[in-house]
Amino acid sequence: MIKLQGLHKAYGKHQVLKGIDLELPKGKVLAIIGPSGSGKTTLLRCLNLLEVPDKGAVQLGSVSLSFQEGVKLPFKDVLSLRKQSGMVFQSFNLFPHMTALENIVEAQVTVQKKSKHAAQLRARSLLEKVGLADKADSYPNRLSGGQQQRVAIARAMALEPEVLLFDEPTSALDPELVEEVLKVIKQLAAEGMTMVIVTHLMRFAAEVADHVILMDDGHIVEEGAPQEVFRQPKSSRAVQFLSRLAE
Amino acid sequence: MSDNQIQIITDSFWPLLKAGVVYTIPLTLISFTLGLVLAVITALVRLYAWDFLKPVARFYVWVIRGTPLLVQLFIIFYGLPSVGLTINPFLSAIIGFTLSVGAYGSEIVRAAIISIPKGQWEAAYSLGMTRWQALRRIILPQAARVTVPPLGNSFISLLKDTSLASAITYVEMFRRAQQDVARTYEPMLLYCEVALIYLLFSTVLSTLQNIVEKRLDRSSVS
Numbered sequence A: 001m002i003k004l005q006g007l008h009k010a011y012g013k014h015q016v017l018k019g020i021d022l023e024l025p026k027g028k029v030l031a032i033i034g035p036s037g038s039g040k041t042t043l044l045r046c047l048n049l050l051e052v053p054d055k056g057a058v059q060l061g062s063v064s065l066s067f068q069e070g071v072k073l074p075f076k077d078v079l080s081l082r083k084q085s086g087m088v089f090q091s092f093n094l095f096p097h098m099t100a101l102e103n104i105v106e107a108q109v110t111v112q113k114k115s116k117h118a119a120q121l122r123a124r125s126l127l128e129k130v131g132l133a134d135k136a137d138s139y140p141n142r143l144s145g146g147q148q149q150r151v152a153i154a155r156a157m158a159l160e161p162e163v164l165l166f167d168e169p170t171s172a173l174d175p176e177l178v179e180e181v182l183k184v185i186k187q188l189a190a191e192g193m194t195m196v197i198v199t200h201l202m203r204f205a206a207e208v209a210d211h212v213i214l215m216d217d218g219h220i221v222e223e224g225a226p227q228e229v230f231r232q233p234k235s236s237r238a239v240q241f242l243s244r245l246a247e
Numbered sequence B: 001m002s003d004n005q006i007q008i009i010t011d012s013f014w015p016l017l018k019a020g021v022v023y024t025i026p027l028t029l030i031s032f033t034l035g036l037v038l039a040v041i042t043a044l045v046r047l048y049a050w051d052f053l054k055p056v057a058r059f060y061v062w063v064i065r066g067t068p069l070l071v072q073l074f075i076i077f078y079g080l081p082s083v084g085l086t087i088n089p090f091l092s093a094i095i096g097f098t099l100s101v102g103a104y105g106s107e108i109v110r111a112a113i114i115s116i117p118k119g120q121w122e123a124a125y126s127l128g129m130t131r132w133q134a135l136r137r138i139i140l141p142q143a144a145r146v147t148v149p150p151l152g153n154s155f156i157s158l159l160k161d162t163s164l165a166s167a168i169t170y171v172e173m174f175r176r177a178q179q180d181v182a183r184t185y186e187p188m189l190l191y192c193e194v195a196l197i198y199l200l201f202s203t204v205l206s207t208l209q210n211i212v213e214k215r216l217d218r219s220s221v222s
Helices: A040-047 A075-082 A100-110 A116-129 A145-157 A175-190 A202-208 A226-231 A236-246 B003-048 B054-066 B069-083 B089-115 B118-126 B131-168 B173-184 B187-218
Strands: A002-011 A014-024 A029-033 A055-060 A063-067 A085-088 A163-167 A194-198 A211-216 A219-224
Touching: A002 A040, A014 A040, A014 A219, A029 A040, A029 A202, A040 A055, A040 A163, A040 A194, A063 A075, A085 A145, A085 B118, A100 A116, A100 A145, A100 B131, A116 A145, A145 A163, A145 A175, A175 A194, A175 A202, A202 A226, A211 A226, A211 A236, A219 A226, A219 A236, B003 B054, B003 B089, B003 B131, B003 B173, B003 B187, B054 B089, B069 B089, B069 B131, B089 B131, B118 B131, B131 B173, B131 B187, B173 B187
Parallel strands: A029 A194, A029 A211, A085 A163, A163 A194
Antiparallel strands: A002 A014, A002 A055, A055 A063, A211 A219
16 A cells, blocks of 8 residues: 655755655554654655655655656656545644635536536545534634544545555644544544554554654664554664653 | 805815726736736746746836836837837736736835745755745745735835826826816815825725735744
8 A cells, every 4th residue: 555665865965764665555554653753744744745855765555756866756646646645734734715615625616527517425424423513614713723634634535545645643732622632533544544643642543543654864774563562662772762752 | 265266176076086986996906916926927037937038027027117107108108109009098007007017016015935945945855845836835834924025115106106107098097186176277286185085095905915914924934
């Protein structure tokens, strides 16, 4: 389902990803953890080409692309890879000039060329799924952070992507709103949605993920099932990072 | 004030108002509409077009903003005939004002587009939109709301600036007042009268502008 090979990314002289190899089968959940600046968000953004890798290969669903320094990818390849995934952002990024329903309808109509009616039907069922059927006509500024993020999840699922990508989905939320968002993500995991989640919440990662990678300084320093990574970390970097969290 | 002066004021009021409604306001509306189209195109060129076009747009804005509107009108109306291009006063005024609104407006539109957070682009891209789709469906509608107050001000400025068209013989409201003065020798009275009519027009417009802004404020957008 997801396969990364030798992924490199640098901003100028600063190497952010220094050769990432990774595989995730369909229906599994991957959690990416690690200290800030370790490259986890960049890695996630390379999966839908919001950041274009310098080197390496990305396979997502039925599309695989390889990257070489100095070679610009045709935009239609970029689009075909992007259409394999939906993304949920830390700061929601809902379209403020559209209602919750319109946010979910938009790409179905402009990108997928669906009829408005069909798009609205799907949007309504997605809103119901995230528990916000009654908020269809609300504008984002009338919704709490937790509600906005649930609409954003529904929007990311609107085009029936193979994979959902989450970039610290609860980091911008007040503590009391975190749980409602996590609940939706857990429910999706139970339904067999393939997901990649960048998170700071270790307990959540342990609970929801099938596979955890711990990143540090552009490398994957530890990976495996959550109980292995959290209980018996092998690398000294992982031991250090996890013990600091436990304090 | 003598009876004769009162007579002059009342006699000239309706013709002046009529000249305003029939000439000044259409001139303003047409130039502003065309100018807005030009402003959006110029802003988009400066932000997103091929590199060879960007200097063209920058040059246009630089020239128009750096020279007096009156001089531009003179070049169009009095200058161009000597290179074989004769344009009637009305069209000359439309061209001059359109170019002016286009240049100043492009800066407003450009600033509004830039002010939309990067996350909006990213959300659109992550849904598989092209740059044009993102711009048209996500960015421009939000930018449009940001431009309402400054463009409202430009509109009111333009309404007053159309009086410059009198200098290229276009008989709009101010030129009409000048003609009345030539006939009656009452410059103080008639120029104050026409000033009051401009004041009336711009007051109505700023009231409308306030209503539009309030309405935009209420409907969404944090």
